[in-house]
Amino acid sequence: MTLGGANTANGYSGGDYLSEESVLRSYPLYPTKKRRCCNVNGDGFTIISACFCIFTTALTIAFIAQLNYGSPQVTPHGAVSTDEEECSHVGITVMRDGGSAVDVAIASILCMTVVHPHAVGPGGSGVMLVHDHKTNTSTVVDFMSGVPRSHRADEDQPLPTDGRSIGVPGLLRGLEYAHTKFGKLPWRKLFQPSIDIARKGFFVSAHLEEALGKSNVTQVDGVTEFDKTFFPRGIMLKKGAFLQRENYAEFLEVVAKHGADSFYALNFGVEEMEALQENGAEIHVKDFEDYEPRERPCIHMSLNNMSVFTAPAPFGGPQLLTALQLLRNTNLTTHLPLSNYYHSFIEAIRRSYAGFVGLADAEEAELQNMTHALLQSTSSEWIDQTVTAADPNVFRLPEQTASSVSVIDTFDRYVTVIAGLGTYFGSRVMTKSGILFNNHLSNMPPHSHPDSEHFSHARPLNTYTPVIITDVQQVCGMRAVLSSPEVGAMIQVISQLLLRGQNLTQAIQQPRITIRPGLDQVFVEDMGSIDRLPGTVRNDLQTMNHTLQIIHLPYSSVNGVSKTKDKLVSRSDARGGGVAHRLEPASTHTVNITTDL
Structure with a gap:
């Protein structure tokens, strides 16, 4: 078996048609033996009436269930992105x-x-x-x-x-x-x-x-x-x-x-x-x-009628929600110039990081209260055109990397x-x-060591950011599963998705900037297979007093899968070099998904 090659042992590769039989029929859909719902020796009219009532009741229940949840027996499919x-x-x-x-x-x-x-x-x-x-x-x-x-x-x-x-x-x-x-x-x-x-x-x-x-x-x-x-x-x-x-x-x-x-x-x-x-x-x-x-409880917020679920500290969720709250308060619209978005991304990432690293010294019992206070502190803040200087004394997390996987099953x-x-x-x-x-x-920054059992196996702060998005109003509305080791990348992808109205593929593929703690530079990607930040946007950001610098490979990736009704889109970020795969009914080709289908 080799990377990117066909799996000859199984007789198929990522470009072949995949069977959905084992997913569809892990258990019998219908009883293997025929069963009568009525006593055949009874009155004929009673039998017909009883069977009709049972049939219509079952049909009604099935119809309501399908409206709410869809029907995996009709279109069994799922996806994975790595x-x-x-x-x-x-x-x-x-x-x-x-x-x-x-x-x-x-x-x-x-x-x-x-x-x-x-x-x-x-x-x-x-x-x-x-x-x-x-x-x-x-x-x-x-x-x-x-x-x-x-x-x-x-x-x-x-x-x-x-x-x-x-x-x-x-x-x-x-x-x-x-x-x-x-x-x-x-x-x-x-x-x-x-x-x-x-x-x-x-x-x-x-x-x-x-x-x-x-x-x-x-x-x-x-x-x-x-x-x-x-x-x-x-x-x-x-x-x-x-x-x-x-x-x-x-x-x-x-x-x-x-x-x-x-x-x-x-x-x-x-x-x-x-x-x-x-x-x-x-x-x-x-x-x-x-x-x-x-096990920890999720933290979440509502943004444009969508619920954003993520992980609490010690993971990047608190910074993500803080940044999204700042962006929501700023009332970004799809009509704004692209440079305004990137300016807002820079400011939101920088400001939210300053509060996030304050959780690094928190004891386990205080994390929830401190996270709540962090989110409350930005509830009325918004971003203007003033460039916030980076604090050179802020604790600097080393640049993190990891592997991320996103899955929606059948x-x-x-x-x-x-x-x-x-x-x-x-x-x-x-x-x-x-x-x-x-x-x-x-x-972990230097801090006092509490002499208590609660400190044993404490967790160091990091930027790993898992996200699940669901529609507040429609059960079968857009849902998205996203993963990234870098919270700044996740902030930009979700903003592109929910604030700019991009689809999953566009939101992940969009050019991204990187902000490093304590530094005033804004790092811009320079990768041929990814759209570069347009020259007009770079010029506007420099006019806004942002200092730009090229950052070279490798970059942090954001991998995702989205679903609207029964329509699946899966996307592995080109920055990570991956290819997503999807399981579809036998009549549908299973390939790397790079565009909406």
């Missing part, structure tokens, strides 16, 4: 085999741990947002890195490649928790595609090459596992190089068979603990044993998951099994 076509293919295959949206998300993110090791892996952490549209219920599964008990929070902020930056990994425990609660297929079945890819090998993506180039590795000794994997024979991996990960496949086999405890009970413990301690990490065995994911369940290592390749501490550890503790 940063790698092979992983979208894995996800849609799991959906075809009857997997739930959570099963699809787990299988897809496990695939990403194989082919995008620079962004995500078992040594990382993340967040999952699960929404059942039919019951209108949402769950946030927080599996962000835990803070070791021995962490000295009063010391200087650790550098990204400092062993002290490594938090207790949450990925496998979080995925297992979500699977136990929402999964349908066996745990092992979700691992098998990734095991096969790791063992058979795959072609290195452009995104992995770009991340290696950005890692600024100037000296390779060929001794560390990191060097052996990514700089074989002292030469950096390039796009198109063939890479096999046999050791990692063996690790996945063990976890598939024995569950996440095989990692957290440290069946690989000697190897892992030696790697961690040699690099100065503060994690001990008990930190691994005690780690648990957490039964209107929506899932968005974002998981990562922190910055590219995390701490660069790598085991013989191919596990890279995160550097999420570099996201």
Whole structure:
């Protein structure tokens, strides 16, 4: 199996027609034996009348249900969007085999741990947002890195490649928790595609090459596992190089068979603990044993008759809602010049970040109150043409990266998951099994260490932003599932979608700017396959006293799926290099969706 290639073992690739039979008929639609609804020995008129009443009642109930929820038996379809076509293919295959949206998300993110090791892996952490549209219920599964008990929070902020930056990994425990609660297929079945890819090998993506180039590795000794994997024979991996990960496949086999405890009970413990301690990490065995994911309530707001659901702190949701509130107060209209929008994006991102990082020092019990106060503080603020200077003293989160997956399944369940290592390749501490550890503790500013159990396994602040959007007034109106490791990118996409009236494809494809904390520069993308920010807009922003600077690859992506009535649009952001896949009835071609259908 190779990246971007056909899956000959299964007899189809992303461009073939996919059967919906297993999704449609995971259980019989009608009883296999004929049953009579009436006693044949009774009076004929009574029989006819009774059967007629039953029939009309059933028809009425079915009609009302279809008006409210649609009919998956009529048009069974779903979609998955990731940063790698092979992983979208894995996800849609799991959906075809009857997997739930959570099963699809787990299988897809496990695939990403194989082919995008620079962004995500078992040594990382993340967040999952699960929404059942039919019951209108949402769950946030927080599996962000835990803070070791021995962490000295009063010391200087650790550098990204400092062993002290490594938090207790949450990925496998979080995925297992979500699977136990929402999964349908066996745990092992979700691992098998990734095991096969790791063992058979795959072609290195452009995104992995770009991340290696950005890692600024100037000296390779060929001794560390990191060097052996990514700089074989002292030469950096390039796009198109063939890479096999046999050791990692063996690790996945063990976890598939024995569950996440095989990692957290440290069946690989000697190897892992030696790697961690040699690099100065503060994690001990008990930190691994005690780690648990957490369920958190969603936070949400209403914007233009749409509900925007997202994850609370320590994730990027509070900054997202604060920025959207500022933009709503500013009363942007579709008739405004594009430069006004980008000016507003810049100001909204900068102002909302200043409040968001104030949550970094909050104790767990105070997060909800502090988030509410943050949103209230901007309830009457609006954005004018005055440029707000960046505060050079503001705490600066390292630039985050991660893999993101968005899923809508055939039964209107929506899932968005974002998981990562922190910055590219995390701490660069790598085991013989191919596990890279995160550097999420570099996201924590120095602060006093409370001597209380509540601080144990606190969560460092990060910008991972899962979003689900639903129509307030119409059950079958537009719904969207979006995921990104970068809250600033998500602010712009949702604004394009809900304030400018763009469709999903246009909103994701639009040029984006990047704002970095503490810096007055506005970073502009320069990528050939993405529309550049128009020259007139750049000139107008400079006239408004914004200083522009080019930012080079790789960029943060936003992956999404939207649905209006039974019409699906799926989009993998070109910035991440992915291709989305969709499951449709057999008469419909399943391809990467780049435009509305």
